[in-house]
Amino acid sequence: MEATVEQTESAPDNETLVRAKGIEKTYDSVVPFTRSVSVLSGADLEIQRGEVVGIVGANGAGKSTLMNILVGVLDHDGGAVKRSGTVGWCPQEPLLYDRLTVSETFRLFGSGYGMSHEEIEDAKRRLAERLDFEQYLDYRIDQLSGGNRQKVNLGVALMHDPDVLMLDEPYTGFDWETYLQFWDLAKELAADGTAVVMISHLIEERSRLDRIYELSFAR
Numbered sequence: 010m011e012a013t014v015e016q017t018e019s020a021p022d023n024e025t026l027v028r029a030k031g032i033e034k035t036y037d038s039v040v041p042f043t044r045s046v047s048v049l050s051g052a053d054l055e056i057q058r059g060e061v062v063g064i065v066g067a068n069g070a071g072k073s074t075l076m077n078i079l080v081g082v083l084d085h086d087g088g089a090v091k092r093s094g095t096v097g098w099c100p101q102e103p104l105l106y107d108r109l110t111v112s113e114t115f116r117l118f119g120s121g122y123g124m125s126h127e128e129i130e131d132a133k134r135r136l137a138e139r140l141d142f143e144q145y146l147d148y149r150i151d152q153l154s155g156g157n158r159q160k161v162n163l164g165v166a167l168m169h170d171p172d173v174l175m176l177d178e179p180y181t182g183f184d185w186e187t188y189l190q191f192w193d194l195a196k197e198l199a200a201d202g203t204a205v206v207m208i209s210h211l212i213e214e215r216s217r218l219d220r221i222y223e224l225s226f227a228r
């Protein structure tokens with residue numbers, strides 16, 4: 010089956026921002042002379058503006074694989090992905106540069122997003138206050154604790170106010186206060202029209218999600 014990805018620049022006002030149909034993904038085996046592993050087989054999903062959608066399932070069910078395909082950092086073998094608008098992505102392992110300070114990290118990502126100096130400074134101040142990492146702005150990434158690194162990872166994913174925010178277990182290592190702050194923020198973003206897609210492991214979270222996609226192993 011042929012794999013396609015379609016990306017349109019601007020997001021429509023009140024519509025589906027991500028649509029995935031019949032996604033197939035097989036990984037080559039990491040062990041020589043053994044079979045390849047089929048991880049996704051006919052996965053369908055739709056994400057609307059303003060909703061908080063959960064992707065759940067057992068370890069190894071393919072949640073990160075699906076999200077990486079939706080974001081566009083991983084190829085798929087079959088099916089089609091259609092995305093509209095801008096995307097913010099918070100991967101499970103922070104993708105940050107150890108030698109940069111937190112402020113420099115925001116400048117780097119902000120210029121990549123095409124933001125002005127003022128917009129970058131404003132987003133950095135707002136998110137540092139909100140997620141409580143103001144005191145670490147001059148720290149290098151490799152001097153941060155795991156939880157604070159995760160906060161910066163989340164901050165740079167949403168600093169450009171994306172239409173779709175994709176989060177792969179974004180709160181790993183957050184203390185309780187930050188975890189609650191994170192959920193307030195996710196709800197606010199959704200109320201303003203952002204589509205928030207989140208990989209979740211916590212049963213407690215199910216009530217916070219508008220819709221849930223559960224991945225299960227193919228029989």
Ligand SMILES: Nc1ncnc2c1ncn2[C@@H]1O[C@H](COP(=O)(O)OP(=O)(O)OP(=O)(O)O)[C@@H](O)[C@H]1O
Nearest residue numbers: 036037039048066067068069070071072073074075
């Ligand atoms: N690069 C790769 N090469 C080969 N197999 C891979 C690769 N990446 C992932 N896999 C396999 O694909 C399957 C799905 O992995 P994935 O990380 O998507 O699962 P997950 O549902 O996100 O798991 P978890 O809850 O543990 O984070 C697993 O069996 C994993 O070992």
